[in-house]
Amino acid sequence: MVDEMAFLHKNEAWDLVELPAGRKPIGSKWVFKKKTNAEGKVEKYKAWLVEKGYSQLLGIDFGDIFSPVAKVTSIRLLLSISPAFDFEVEQMDVKIAFLHGDLEEEIYMQQLEGFAVKGKKELVCKLKKSLYGLKQSPRMWYQKFDTFIQGLGFTRSKAAHYVYFKLIGDRVIYLVLYVHDMLLVGNDKEII
């Protein structure tokens, strides 16, 4: 929990402000989870903060919330071609993926119990980054990722918006994004 709070502060997830008239702050809570690996053994325990997204109001707290989700067929297809072309298959993840998305809407959150700043308890947190649980978080993250990866010279597949690729001569790299993990298939390690 303390790790997560430090991370949130470092990334400037919110400012402390007074709540404007007519707005309601949304609640939040902690979620704890055991992370297991392929053998079912416990790798680590995780704690993260989630927003109670269900109390958000359309038009005020969120607008467009669509973000693409990877179709498992496309993952299988890329895996199926990997032995034939002798491609590398690698995986990457982005730490606390959603935090990297910048918010477009103004959202206010109640201060956290036990972590409230002394003498400023009446203030609320004005969110700057999209946290877990907000309705628009996946979309904000996807948009940020999309801009970032296209900036690296990747092209987005027209048939599947969660798949990107980069071709340089006979070297190629395919990338499938599924929320905050990435599958990379290709014959060029250097681009990564």
Added chain:
Amino acid sequence: MKDLGAANYILGMEIERDRAKRKVWLNQRKYVETILQRFNMQDNKLVKVPIPVGVRLSAEQCPKTQEEEEDMSRVPYESAVCTLMYAMVYTRPDIAHAVGVLSRFMSKPRKEHWTAVKRVFKYLRGTSDYGLCYQGRPGLDRVLDIHGFVDAGWAGDLDQRRSISGYVFNLFRGAVSWMSKKQSVVALSTTKAEYMAATHASKEAVWLQRFCSSMGLVQGAIRIDCDSQSAIFLAKNPAYHSKTKHIDVQYHFVRDMIEDKKVLLVKVDTLKNTADALTKSVSFENFSWCREIMGVSGLEK
């Protein structure tokens, strides 16, 4: 960002590779073992097929007496079928038909249905290490050769007399895409059931082709094998026909795709149609043959 190195575990699928033999193998062995334990089926005896020929399930069999209803309410039918579905969607096309049938009785399962669920678990117990295997070499210049099979089980649903569409698309000797689904309208004949199934398959084929070509891979017209000569004839002949006027416009999609040369519909012998096992319960010989062509096998093979 963090590089996790060579991928060996993605979305619940384990990835094993043999680079020298140019093979990759996807399986959910761990998951299957977990669900067998969760539903206390790890000591069940083994069976060879998920649904044997002759087992006919219908909603008619739903609980009739209060006592029976109470019995069934203690059975975790829904969650059991859902866990099977998860395995089916990722790496197990061999249980697609069984899961499709069983999921029709989610709201009111009866003893017969639960017995059938247990049977699928028994089947999985004997094949828990089975997964999808892909192998082979590509053609020149990133040319792929996706090959599809389509079939329909006419009036396979006993309650509404609707037919079951099934298709599977193979690439590098393993299935990449498959479906077994009850059709949304009643088909008046086997031909029409096959025709509708061909439309379902051609929709997927078009997406697969678009997906491949959008990434610089070369995939020409996708060949789909169908065992109904009359459905192929119907699809290739855009002429108006008094016997086809009741077929809904959307099902003529397959005609357009054939005309645009995006899909090739080819006649195949019924016994050589891999999609057969996705639309009906079949004998073990037929089932294991279909399973092998779909690339579903244990690791040692």
